[in-house]
Amino acid sequence: MKYKGAIGVLAGLLCAAGCGGKPPPAPAPPPEAKAPVAVSGVAALEEVRKFVELGPKEPGTPGAEKAARYLKERLEAAGVEAEIQEFKDQTPNGELVFRNVLGRIPGKGGKIVLFGSHYDTKTGIEGFEGANDSGSSTGLLLELARAFAAASPPETEIRFAFFDGEECRENYSPIDGFHGSRHLAKKMAADGSLSNLAAVILLDMVGDRDLTITIPRNSTPWLAALAFDAARAEGMRGRFQLYPGSIGDDHDAFYARGVPAIDLIDFYYGSAPGQNDYWHTPADSIDKVSAESLELVGRVAARMADGIARRIATAEK
Ligand SMILES: [Zn+2]
Numbered sequence: 001m002k003y004k005g006a007i008g009v010l011a012g013l014l015c016a017a018g019c020g021g022k023p024p025p026a027p028a029p030p031p032e033a034k035a036p037v038a039v040s041g042v043a044a045l046e047e048v049r050k051f052v053e054l055g056p057k058e059p060g061t062p063g064a065e066k067a068a069r070y071l072k073e074r075l076e077a078a079g080v081e082a083e084i085q086e087f088k089d090q091t092p093n094g095e096l097v098f099r100n101v102l103g104r105i106p107g108k109g110g111k112i113v114l115f116g117s118h119y120d121t122k123t124g125i126e127g128f129e130g131a132n133d134s135g136s137s138t139g140l141l142l143e144l145a146r147a148f149a150a151a152s153p154p155e156t157e158i159r160f161a162f163f164d165g166e167e168c169r170e171n172y173s174p175i176d177g178f179h180g181s182r183h184l185a186k187k188m189a190a191d192g193s194l195s196n197l198a199a200v201i202l203l204d205m206v207g208d209r210d211l212t213i214t215i216p217r218n219s220t221p222w223l224a225a226l227a228f229d230a231a232r233a234e235g236m237r238g239r240f241q242l243y244p245g246s247i248g249d250d251h252d253a254f255y256a257r258g259v260p261a262i263d264l265i266d267f268y269y270g271s272a273p274g275q276n277d278y279w280h281t282p283a284d285s286i287d288k289v290s291a292e293s294l295e296l297v298g299r300v301a302a303r304m305a306d307g308i309a310r311r312i313a314t315a316e317k
Helices: 002-018 041-053 062-077 131-150 179-191 221-233 291-316
Strands: 081-091 094-105 112-118 157-163 197-204 213-215 240-242 261-265
Touching (some): 041 291, 062 094, 062 157, 081 179, 094 131, 112 179, 112 291, 131 157, 221 240, 221 261, 221 291, 261 291
Parallel strands (some): 112 157, 112 197, 197 261, 213 240
Antiparallel strands (some): 213 261
16 A cells, blocks of 8 residues: 555656646557467377277278268367368279368468378278277377367468378279378369468377387478477477388378478387387287377477467568
8 A cells, every 4th residue: 555655646746747638558458368279198099099999990981981970070079160071082992982071270361281190990901990090190180179179269270181091902002092182182282272281290100108200201391390399399309200211191192292291100109119010900909009199299289380370470571
């Protein structure tokens, strides 16, 4: 009370000296409160578990169609605009129906950051569950969608693409594998939206308890640098490294069209460091997947989206 009185007297004196009857300028509004993107590894693991329990999602089967509908429902439950993009494509076993599931959160600007994951499971492996390949990235993408939808509107538009037909049936070729990503890249090139894509961040095999993200050489260098910076900010730089070579994956369809793209993939998924012997085997089961790994990759992905928005803002200045 004492100080208030003193300030009142002081203000009165100052006004007498020179206010001239003008009201004081309004104080600057407080900076906009921004709800951060809060990714939960526990929630992501639960999404992975439920998705894996749906059973196999081999392209063109009722299991794949059920999975596509399920993903659309999960996106909509999170408040994300969603659609199923159905198309036919040739395969070594004739024409098949494929379905991408697409989600969208509008942003403040016209640029788009697209997060991707394939959701189909590899055909022809007895007892294959695909908990890490494709369950982990699919569950994490659902959790990212929930987290982005619950946060303040993003600077860039955020899109989510759940690709069908990533796995090849025999050997990768123009009619075998990457069906969903090739189709989406072609559609976006045709409707002009591809030029608004600031970046594609693909997630694949991201749930391994013993996480080593091996960024393939066919990724855009500035996005790899952004991933390393984000991992460092999370105190986990050692868990991210460059892979010695290229890895064919769903980011390629965009990368080949000149879109900045990166594959966050753990291609050392096995019984010992550097081994990949759980990959495409019945050993790819839910006990190999951890909430901690999912949360780390999710947090890195969310930081990367922020970094991309900052890069766009700097370029526009
Ligand atoms: Zn696979």
